[in-house]
Amino acid sequence: MFFNGWENIYRTIIIGILSYVLLILILRMFGKRTLSKMNAFDLVVTVALGSILATILLNKNVALAEGFTAIAVLIVLQYAVAWTAVRSEIISNIIKSSPVLLFYNNEFLHAAMKKERIEEKEIWQAARNQGVSSMHQVEAVVLESDGTVSVITTSNDKDHSTMENVKDPKHS
Template identity: 50%
Template sequence: MFFHDWQGVLRVLLVGTMAYVALILMLRISGKRTLSKMNAFDLIVTVALGSTLATVLLSGDVPLAEGVLALLVGLQYAITWLSVRSDRIQHVIKAEPTLLVRDGQLLRDAMRQQRVTVEEIEAALRQSGREGLTDVKAVILETDGTLAVV
């Protein structure tokens, strides 16, 4: 239960080190966007990458080369490259920002559709140094889930 054999321990050490190096290389190749504030697509790819590397690390049935070649970071790079060049692909991959407050007035239909509460908007106002909605031009739900106060 706690220890099977030294071969398993050595495999985890060796494969873990090599997987770590491969992950760093993939993240450096894919660019800063991979580690920036994530939209839903980025989050899914990051979780899938972690799951793939965990499987490689803990399962003797999946070789390191196959896990590294799962191409998740490469696919993310390709999709983001395409989304920068195609409005159609960008629309599929990324959500649009949503206006939740306009000229100090709550847009309740938009809030309900995006499942944002008044309390969350008030918290965003406090974080931006505002006391209330009266001096707010807009509150926008950004594509990464943050609330921007204008």
Template identity: 50%
Template sequence: MIDILSTIHDWLFKGWESIWRVLFVGVLAYLGLLIFLRISGKRTLSKMNAFDLVVTVALGSTLSTIIVSRQTGVADGLMAMAVLIALQYGVAWLSVRWTWFRHRVKSEPTLLFHQGEYLRMSMRRERVTEDEVLSAIRSSGGARPETVTAVVLETDGSFTVIQSNDSARATSLQNVQRLTADGSRQAC
């Protein structure tokens, strides 16, 4: 019985040294991350596409590892964060300057539903079901698919629903891709 209580105690409390380490290292790592984010700008934590989301999750995971893992020093962890931020900055910088690079690393928005018609090839390619399109329509306040001009799967994985009465927003479909019968992509 005493062994069980001792084991439970060790699971819950490793000692004051461990607590003080987490507090000290956590503050240092957090301040380091704030400085890096301030230097690198708002785009570092944006969720404009899947690549941005992966970098955000990786930064959070790295911060957690620095704080909790005794094997990772603050300097090692901050260097890992700096590398991730620098790579994300580099990819964003190149994407803004060269279209060919942007097309290699970033996806394009995809039209899934247009003027009452489910675009099945696009849905299959993006692995989206009819139920998910209907859910997006409901989430946007739509009662029926007939009241919707388009449903777009954005580059960050979110759905955009363009209501039929939003004729001014219809021009926002200009960079959205649609799959043709032969499987090629064409702009709307």
């Protein structure tokens, strides 16, 4: 129960080192976007890679070549979908969510907040995390496509607004 012999320990060490090296190589080959925190799709790929790596390390019935093939297939599919999404708005809309406005011009947008399951206290917390002492300093609060909450403070420069691609639930 506590120890099954040195063979399993040696296997875990060797497979761990080899799979780590192979994973680093393939991730470098396919770029930073492979493990980015861009959207739910990327999160699923990241979790799946972790699961495959754990299976390779701990399951004697899975050979390193099989595990590496599974990792390679997953990364190639993720790369292909991300590549296609950059070139096709339809695919991009299927796999990525749009940022959503939660607070704008001193007004909480309760319909959007309810739809996204966000409470006022979470918006206040995001503002505090950004060092904002009053919501009067905030132009907008946006739920980003990766699930983070962005707080945009008021600015006089409307020509270069970061609010350009944010979905306003009042005008949808």
